[in-house]
Amino acid sequence: MKPAKFLCVILAACASAQVPYQRIVKAASEPGAWLTYSGGYAGHRFSPLTQITPANVSGLHPKWVYQVKPAGTVETSPVVADGVMYVTEPPHNVTALDLRTGRPLWTYQRPVPPKLDTIGFGRVNRGVAVLDDMVYVGTLDAHLVALDARSGAVRWDVQVADYTLGHCITGAPLAINGKIITGISGGEAGIRGFLDAYDAKTGKRLWRFWTIPAPGEPGAETWQADAWKTGGAPTWLTGTYDPELNLIYWGTGNPGPDWNPDGRPGDNLYTCSVLALDADSGKLKWHFQFTPADDHDWDATEVPVLVDATVKGKPRKLLAMANRNAFYYLLDRVTGEFLLGVPYAKQTWASGLDGKGRPVRLPNVGPSEEGTLVWPSLQGATNWFSPSYDAGRQLFFAPVREMGAYYYKGEAEYKPGTFFAGGGERTLPADEVYGAVRALDVATGQRRWEFRLQSPTWAGLLSTAGGVVFGGSNEGNFFALDSLTGNPLWDFQTGGAIEGNPISFLIDGKQHVAIPAGHAIFVFGL
């Protein structure tokens, strides 16, 4: 091959390495890649790949392991495109790995300001977004950074918020058509939450939706005096997107202070809610509040899973969420109408939900000085780790924490950039709590099966068309279950706690599965 021709081939390969928006829209038709945090815009964390099956999964074994250098837990959910795996490492570095070998191609390192304090969470990062030829990451010092996908060089770097006030970014951004959406952390620091959209090419902020309305705005009547200014409602985990409706679905966190609600009477909109925002304008189309006037820290930031299914005889565009408050919800994602809400884990705080989905709260379940025992614990019946949805089998797989806690109410005085929580909890002893993987009928929330785990989990789930569900445990087990029965098929001891989400993709045409564990990322194949 002549040099000029060879160069053309290389350039063509580079051009095809781009991940345009339309490619992400059609992610399901490209199962060899894993193009977003949850695999696609709908948040299914489902792989259409069928090579790994219940019959052969016992043959899985490690193909490579990438060990991160910095201390801290790896909570990244990798993105895979065109032979490269993009991962984040603690505290917020980005590394591109050769998909075949796990060898690093480049790393973007960013120092943490010495005075930075993460208030309410660890020094973690949960992943990147890719769009066209850029990789996007949110940072602990609350910047959004665009990197060149081939080199890791910084294309732009914008400040999203002031980290000295407790703002941080730990969640992966969401890349849509020409825009990068990012949320913010800080629910234990008395921030006023928001969701932002930035121009993908330039980093210019296009819109901001404040998740707590200012006086005079709709919803402001759910706050009194100045409580809205420190009211929380952070947006710290990656949401989902419906390209046809052009709506972004994003969950919001707790009101501040978490466990002492005395200074914030009212429902405290839009805390503990899911928001449907117009992607172009950032305007609110509808909202649904799962836990009004929350005083247990039951963030509703869990992945809102977009499902098309028949409910009560009618085909619907749905939003399904296994909420931290222990209820599984189905909403109409066009209108926000509440359709269904049933417990999927033990809860002792509500007698049920009313016809509009509002919980009917039991008496004496709020935090107290002496401690009030309530299920679930403040970590919730589930948390940030992902659920998975298998549309073919109509099953919603929920990673579950079965743990109660004594909730304490304490002082809450707002000082900028400090812990503003008003209490806490003491959880029940280890042998009185457990974790589980539960398969729910997507349309009814009824449990089809359960697989019990040694302890309340911090690991997400992946389901596959091949009929296998992958999950992890605190004790380091990476395992595979039969999608239809929950029977364990295979497990591997990784040697480090699994606090992340599995993904699946192809290497040289062969299906692989990746999971972060301890300080490493493991890739398994047959």
Next chain:
Amino acid sequence: MTRWYRKERSTTGYKLASLRDAYRPQVESLPFFKIPSNRPRFSLTLSNVTVLSRMSFVALIWTALTMVPALAQTTSSSSPADLARGKKLFQGQCALCHGQTGEGARGPNLARPKLVHAADEAGVVRLLDNGIPGTEMSAFWQMTPNEKRQVAAYVISLGKTATETLPGDPERGRALYAAQGCANCHIAGGNGNAFGPELSDVGARRSAANLREHLTNPGKNPPDGFMMVQVTTRDGKKIAGIRKNEDTFTIQILDAGGHSYSFRKSALAEFKKLPNASPMPSFRSLSSAQLDDLVAYLAGMRGAQ
């Protein structure tokens, strides 16, 4: 003991970390007190020393001035209202381990003039900030600085009450320890066999009342990491012992004969936890005076001083 564990892994090994995983707090992702293991909170203090040595005189004065209010805040005598609030917080969040009035339970007696890990209120506040690594004492992120100060004031005030005097004779207790064969299952001061917990510093960790209770009723509240389990293999063999570790799929057991076992749970006919059992015999047949002696001896085991 409020069961908050920092998210970083315990230096005592993966087992403890895994057993404790269930307790770890997580508000967002979980661990705000997750301090990467290479960045202990105290390193700030240490690095400040280095920094201070390089500071200009003016900077030193400035630092001193800014530190004065902080010192005043943690060492000032507290009001009766502070003590009352501190007592309430203590009863809610500390008493499970340290007893309703600090007399000790699973955790040590705090109603004494000199505490092992803290010299004063500021020291207690530091313990509440950081916990004590390698012990069940965890950090109390959920308390505000003011609440920690109030708890610390209450804890220090406990030491001003009459101290506990133990009736037994530690020397007679030492003889009993030998005669009763305690060293067959416990290591103390480097001697003995490791099946039960090491006792070298048990007197610093447990109250006298708690030690006495364990001697007479060892199955009640066995210490962390010493859960008794019993398995039955498919061929009918029964094995009972201490659970050294357990995950969703496997169990590791040490029996009284010092044999280690590892099983896939799926390969067992039966697996039972025995939460109210202990391989340690009860010593309730000893006379009250003998128990006093044994407790006095154990209470004096305070590790390397």
